[in-house]
Amino acid sequence: MAGLSWMEVLKSAKKTSITHDGKRKVHYLFKDGKEMAEEYDLKTEELIVRKWRHKSPLGAQGQWQMEIGEPLTSSASSSDSDVIKESSSNPxxxxxxxxxxxxxxxxxxxxxxxxxxxxxxxxxxxxxxxxxxxxxxxxxxxxxxxxxxxxxxxxxxxxxxxxxxxxxxxxxPKEILGAEQELQEELRKLTSTLIPS
Missing domain, CATH: 2.60.40.790 (Immunoglobulin-like)
Structure with missing residues (x-):
């Protein structure tokens, strides 16, 4: 991906899109094996979630890492009294x-x-x-x-x-606003699979 602008990297990624629950969910698979998933509000086109996943050195799927959106909660249920959890009053x-x-x-x-x-x-x-x-x-x-x-x-x-x-x-900055607009135009061209609510 060296030498390419971020927009060129996004355009060259393999993209799939689904529409569900008022959101457009876009999955990107990059040439280096990294994955990015984004969720947009269909009405406002505002980005709600962006998360990344990298393969481990042995090729196993890594965990999703949040960049934008609510932090991923651990899978442990709140009834597990023996699980050490962060205090709910922590920042x-x-x-x-x-x-x-x-x-x-x-x-x-x-x-x-x-x-x-x-x-x-x-x-x-x-x-x-x-x-x-x-x-x-x-x-x-x-x-x-x-x-x-x-x-x-x-x-x-x-x-x-x-x-x-x-x-x-x-x-x-105006460069980012321009790139986001260009990306939205690109995403509108994607055929989105509609999943009924």
Missing amino acids: VFMRKDTKSTFQWRIRNLFYPKDVFSVFVEPSERSIVIKTSNKKYYKKFSVPDLDRSELPLDSSALSFTHANNTLIVSYTK
Whole structure:
């Protein structure tokens, strides 16, 4: 995939599409064996889920890794009292984009907004969230910008805090918006298998 733009990589992937429950689900199989699955809201064309799966060095199917959407829950049922589980009050980090922004939500952060500091770390191509009370720290990249080889721009970053949830927004650059529109046009050409609800 070296030398190809992200859009060219997407276009050359083997794609299958199904429509179910008001969502278009698209599965991509890339030439290097990686898989990507996306779910779009049919009405708004908003991306709800993006997850990745890689084969292990021995060729076995790996676990799906979430990039966008609710974190995958473990298969252990809540009645398993002997299973060690994360506390339900721990911070939950997830990405949930809008049409115009990349957006991350961190639930269960019970501190006032002025405790938070959110900034870009250009040398590491990361966004950093930290608290002045040293209770929370998170560093994460924006895979979409990395794949398109676009720089991080501090002026595109903003955050708000309400209902114990920190919402970090990053305005999508015009290159990303253009690529997303191009991808939607590409996906509309796919024949989608309709699965009745």
